[in-house]
Amino acid sequence: MVVDGIKVVDATLRDGGLVNDFYFDDNFVKALYDANIAAGVDYMELGYRADKKQFDPKDFGKWKFTSDEDVWNIIGKKNPNMKLSVMADVGRCDFRNDIGPRKDSPIDIFRVATYIETIPEAIEMINYISSQGYETTCNIMAISKCTDEQIAHALYVLAESPALAVYIVDSYGALYPKQARKLARLYHQILAPAGKEVGMHAHNNQQCAFANTIEAKDMGAKWLDGTAYGMGRGAGNCHLEGLLGYLNGKKYHVDPILQLIEEWMLPMRESGIEWGYNTSYLLTGLTNQHPRTAIAATKKKDHQFTEQFKFLSYQ
């Protein structure tokens, strides 16, 4: 298994935080951190840096905001074997005030999440954050709703930016493997000449998250996201343990994540925090829609799937 240049990114806290409003036990965060280092994970994403003027800290755990101080409290000092990531959403992050110079921070990279319509704002953020010394990526959400022309245009613009990589973000879990391959090829064709790389962030609504991730890899994607035990809203994400197992060998090791599942993820699931295959989320993926219908249905335990499908089919 050739893993040259691959960056495995663990997004458990950040995307898993959507399941539990970012309330994670500090001991879990430390255990995940240690497991990721032992597993050879290249980047660990700790959370969002959301704007506290927009989101009340009383309503969320600390990884919605991911202050440098909270990160230092977990890690003690920097470990050179794994970089740390925070996600910053366009329109939801007061980046000029809340992102200081990298030299004072435990964070190595900010991943800027954007819809395709707000790429100009994303580039403004990427420019600013890069000027503070950080690595950056641009994560284009809801990519399954974009035309090839929109995507190509965005990629040509981003090729001129300081971002190291641009992500295919299948927010709706709508992509099939052949679409993942096609997108990765398109991204790679445009980005590679500019020295930029391709990332894949997949959701599991139609059970294609892992398949789409390894298929995108075969088409040149280098940044591959997963979450421990697939933790993520609804159907969840690409399972980190599946991905590390696939890449297992010289650089990556699945054992530390298997241990983490036994010690932390199974008890978390048993405590009532829910994610995994869910017919309502299957249907939003199938119809290429934002999961809001599934979120609402799951919350009120509405299992009228035929009604949900009818509603979604007319969106």
Added chain:
Amino acid sequence: MVVDGIKVVDATLRDGGLVNDFYFDDNFVKALYDANIAAGVDYMELGYRADKKQFDPKDFGKWKFTSDEDVWNIIGKKNPNMKLSVMADVGRCDFRNDIGPRKDSPIDIFRVATYIETIPEAIEMINYISSQGYETTCNIMAISKCTDEQIAHALYVLAESPALAVYIVDSYGALYPKQARKLARLYHQILAPAGKEVGMHAHNNQQCAFANTIEAKDMGAKWLDGTAYGMGRGAGNCHLEGLLGYLNGKKYHVDPILQLIEEWMLPMRESGIEWGYNTSYLLTGLTNQHPRTAIAATKKKDHQFTEQFKFLSYQ
């Protein structure tokens, strides 16, 4: 979505029966039967025809044996819109005594399951069962353990048999999409000139069951297996609702299966019948092993995944 020539096969009772020893409520069987017809499913597999001299009927529900009488009791009379299937395992079916002429039977097809080493016995069964008037397929299990040379040899032999199709059976859930494509292409190249078709039966250990099924379809597979809500031992199977959703349109309709999930599958799961993503089964898939380690671990709730992985890695 082009579905010409596709045969969707529902294997819920047969492969799902491995979860509950084939004890299904008659009302569920009838509901599944009706839902499959309404969904446009081409074949419904009702169970195995196991040899009662080898398997004690006291230990299993009736769909381990699937007598014509039990089928008639469910369906009343034949519906021309869906064919009925039974699986017969090489070495576990007394086919000369237990499979009578098709004209007296509600069954249309017997799918003969075999390991590659017992293809000669499978062909003997296929010849006999075909002589009784039934359609047949040959389902080569544990295909991920076979070499291309073994497979090609088997396919050339089966191309001369009366079997309508030969299946890729990923018993261990070990295949990745590119392997599924490669196998489907190999099968198709050898079988198509003889007028035979390719089938895909996938397991979800590594969450590739659905992806592998639609990827095999793109390489010419026409017979596509699924089970309602993915019911099947351990990680389960390709989700029938995902497959029908993907093919949804003129010929196939996902709604009846969505209704079935609401009315039957969710209550079945809540009653304690377990299947779905499971780390022990992930590891048997990853290491390309029979799931026996995972079956044992799951039974005794052994979550020492690192130990399981170590054991499997030395097999």
